[in-house]
Amino acid sequence: MSSDHLSRRGLLQATGATAVIVPAIAQAQGKREEGPQLKKGEGMNAVEFTVNGREVHLQLDPRTTLLDALREHLHLTGTKKGCDHGQCGACTVIVEGRRINSCLTLAVMHEGESVTTIEGLGTPERLHPMQRAFITHDGYQCGYCTPGQICSAVAMLEEIAAGVPSHATHDLRQVAFSDAELRERMSGNICRCAAYPNIIAAIREVAGEDEA
Numbered sequence: 001m002s003s004d005h006l007s008r009r010g011l012l013q014a015t016g017a018t019a020v021i022v023p024a025i026a027q028a029q030g031k032r033e034e035g036p037q038l039k040k041g042e043g044m045n046a047v048e049f050t051v052n053g054r055e056v057h058l059q060l061d062p063r064t065t066l067l068d069a070l071r072e073h074l075h076l077t078g079t080k081k082g083c084d085h086g087q088c089g090a091c092t093v094i095v096e097g098r099r100i101n102s103c104l105t106l107a108v109m110h111e112g113e114s115v116t117t118i119e120g121l122g123t124p125e126r127l128h129p130m131q132r133a134f135i136t137h138d139g140y141q142c143g144y145c146t147p148g149q150i151c152s153a154v155a156m157l158e159e160i161a162a163g164v165p166s167h168a169t170h171d172l173r174q175v176a177f178s179d180a181e182l183r184e185r186m187s188g189n190i191c192r193c194a195a196y197p198n199i200i201a202a203i204r205e206v207a208g209e210d211e212a
Contacts, residue, residue, distance in 0.1 A: 046058070047111055051116075052076075052120030082190075086104040089189030090147070092149075093116060093118075118147035130150050133205045134146065139198040145189060145191050149191065159185065160181065166185050182204075
């Protein structure tokens with residue numbers, strides 16, 4: 001047997017030593033590479049904007065989305081977190097008169113701007129016409145997407161009134177009110193309960209375009 005032959009016991013001992021030494025080295029290197037730890041309050045941004053007519057002042061991690069600022073910091077939980085990828089529209093709010101997916105934008109990007117959520121459109125005692133129409137026409141079932149649907153519908157009618165065209169617009173010189181326009185413009189708001197015909201009926205009522 002050659003002198004350089006590694007016995008089974010020697011192999012196990014060498015393996016055990018490696019299993020102990022390598023993690024210890026990695027841990028020591030990790031400690032050396034760690035930067036200074038942030039103290040509470042450091043790395044935060046002061047953000048001021050108006051939400052539902054009220055000025056708010058927050059200290060936020062710059063990575064905080066507008067959705068999380070509304071739900072977690074201001075406790076306005078009417079705005080829903082659905083897909084968190086801008087695909088379902090449940091988080092739709094109105095910022096400076098335009099509807100946006102609040103999960104896709106950072107709160108710090110809206111410094112000084114005006115934000116309207118479903119809570120700012122109406123109250124149980126004084127409903128917004130769109131809220132009332134959704135109730136009248138059963139424009140919801142589970143209700144999870146409804147706040148986003150209503151905020152989107154309110155801003156969408158303003159877009160039509162302003163003559164903003166969509167992919168369904170045939171004549172760019174004049175936007176004609178039609179179901180095709182409504183469906184195209186509301187296509188970013190998904191209703192898994194499929195209450196779409198009722199939603200269109202509610203929007204038509206508010207627009208004064210009820211079908212005979």
